[in-house]
Amino acid sequence: MKPEAEQSFIRILLVEDDEDDFVLTRDALRSISQGRMVLEWVDNGEQALEELRTGRHDVCLLDYRLDASTGLELLARMRQQGWLGPVILLTGMSDEALDEQALKAGAADFLDKSQLSPTLLARSIRYALQHARTLEELRRSRASFRELIERLPDGVGVTQGERLVYANPALISLIGVSSVDELLGGSRAELEGMFIHAEARALLPRDDQKNLAAKAPPMEIRMLRKNGTPVFVELAHAPSVFDGQPCIVWLVRDLTERKQMEARLVRADRMASLGTLAAGIAHEINNPLAFTVANLGHLESDVLPRLKLPGGEQDDVRKLVADAQLGATRVRDIVRQLKMFSRADEQARPEPVDVTRVLESAISMASNEIKHRARLVRDFTDQLVAEANEGRLGQVMVNLLVNAAQAIPEGSVERNEIRVLTRTHAEGLAIEVRDTGSGIPAENLERLFEPFFTTKPVGVGTGLGLPICQDIVTSFGGRMEVESEVGKGSTFRVILRAAAAVRPSEPPKEAVVVAATRRGRILVVDDEPMIGMAIRRTLQREHEVVALTSAREAQARLTSGEAFDLILCDLMMPEMSGMELHQAVANHSPGLAGRMVFLTGGAFTANARAFLNHVPNHRVEKPFSTQELRGLVQSLLAAAS
Template structure:
């Protein structure tokens, strides 16, 4: 007996059953089949919800008909939670039509109570199937990760190329300006070099913003999104892929914001653009075209990415959206890109499809709905003052604070701090500012924590905060930004926008 218990397979069972006698019969049969069962028995929807939230289960067995509940409703609750747990209905009276309906709904098996000898083998089979499904999911995740890493490698090379050009110009112009000003005193040429360097920093800023769009987390907040801004970022990221294969034509219409998320839309656009490029052989750039078209169609926005490539045969037009199906050579693609794109668009309440003829190219289209209920921008009133504004700059990077002080001091009264505690002490002592530029990510006290303290100590000053960020890296910070009513600017700062915000601060 002891050896049998030691060799028994542990089984965590969630039992949906109102009859104590039937429950005991089920447990005896499972133990006879070689399972060491630990179980929880529930009879109601509320009890099932609590049990599902309390822990992990190996199998769920449910009676088909209970006084206040039924097996199919129980199965629906398990599905709603996204759990892939073997679900077996055991019933004393279940007709063939009911059994077929249950299996069509996704129930894994059903067993009659007067034939419980089938229960042990049914559980064993479904546990094996669940293990195989888990292994397939793991394999699919590994393939998706491999596909993403390959894409990241391609993008990293593209980004490095795009950054190196303006960065080389910045460094050479700055070196020329310093050397020229010191040795020859030719300030006119030095100023021209500085202007060119400044122009290149704008290009670097745009590239960094593009990277930030594509690096935001999957669970980002959906809302009103500037589609053209995201598309332009995707076009810049895909530039090296497109340039050598086709001429790019942007045919943009006047668009309102669409409902979606920047990172997910960016992933979709980038994938479609690279696919369009790969559909066109290299070597005849002037004879080929990739055209991006955007139009408003009623309460929707239609996006088209057209290529002059080989086209897609009719029998493959829907198959290309199936997971792991690909027309690319072995080792070039995983066949997951288009299936993922369609899923992402569907999650944004949109739709996606393709129109194509062999030899005449392809058009991938996306329909997105126009965003509703956009946030109302608070009214701001400008303030004119001969002495400018009182501005507090809080940033733990001394170089950033010094640069902002140098830039703003020509028109405003600027005070800088590197520690949030020092800035709070200054405000607590009675000093007040017209605007507070605050970094979000600081080591001792974050920008969000600083803002919370301001709301407690000097609420009128909290309204005057303008946040600056090089990237919101924590979910807590992202959640704070979604609820905070204060403006937030990405680094590198858009100086004209900064000056505009300063002149249009809250009354």
């Protein structure tokens, strides 16, 4: 059919082997055409097919009897060669059976020559053209709809009865078959057995039409790809018509990306909660640990020398104090690891990070998993500094170390090894975790960083650890590599950009130990009374020490004119923090504000970290040693004199 805009007249091809019938038809057309119809005449089927190949004709008037063949046979050949225009069959006899056959064969109309009139012929041609336009529009609509279905990102399948009769490319890709031929014609029972997880089959609507036709909300089920891997999908169905027959349309939406996002959000929320909890725990432990360490130091340096004990007992007491100090030191190291973990949820820009420091903390946190399975070997290149985030890089390394340990069975420590190696790399630096474990099959290597894929037993792994590690490393501008061989172990490699120097978030200021030039007056402000008491015991032989538990009381005494040479102040306190007290002192006495020393058990808020990075004041991390505290006090008093 030509576009309507191009149809200034109608071209009609008459296929008729009787000249008298040609004249009859021509005259009938002349009386109705009004110059808008052009008639062309051929007297045999082969010539008719040749003319129709040109595509110039809008309507074909076809004699039912042509030599030894029939018009129906010629009509079939026309359709085979691709001509879809309207055909009106003309016959010299009236036969309802032939009329029905003609319509079934695709003829637009069937006219009896003996009753042919200009009006009847005109009406038949108009009807045929309109019918052809309607069919063409329907064909185009179906083609457009089919193209839409083919391009949909969601899977679409159509079943008629018990058989699958259509599947779009998205469904083929989702299931993982190579072509649609593997699916079409398959029975519902066969397809469910192959591609629906056993636990989900009972959830599917059953075969009776009433159940299938019932309106039901989409359901989330687990399907299986051809290779056996599970995939979560949203499944919906609806009754419809396909190729003129009743059917059920199945819509299948891949939920993998949504599930990944949900899992990451849950994990991120969990990590944020754990980070906050870890920071709080670290801060709360640091307070009692601080006065414990300070009191042990005071006991060792000030009390024991003055005790009149027999030589042997003096040595025993000193050993007990040393053992207690060792235990406190181990607790302090654990707290520092918790503080690093508490910063793992920070989304800060990458900054220079000491790689060895991060690895040592990660090894300590993973040591319980490692010690029963393998020897740990450190192979570190000194002074490697990476562009990263300390807490998040630590999270990556803990995960890799635990994975390495879990790849090795327990009980063979001497025969197995986990080697942590650092070295320079063309792209910056590389950190490797090598194990002598079971190794990873080659077919699984490409899927290791795919969310929810895990080679661990059910209940041991979620399949999210490595994808999250990869996301973290990528966020630093780095990348991850893996090498593995079954039976020989695996190597996971983290490649990062190198940085010029470490910029600690809480840079400690080293104390220069000098002899005190004078006795100082020192104010200690800490909401934990035992810390104030411990500091007073440590310093009171050399200085006058005033210990307060309220920053507001300290502010009142300072603004009233009471003089102090030095202020030792806790950073995080209720009602009024050390930061707020610093601002108040700076407004009243800027010089004294510069001589404030901050005692911190973990600056676990963004404001506190920003404050410590901004002010030049000295700070002391809890727990602190008596020697460290005395040395700092002496150096500051000497500088102020």
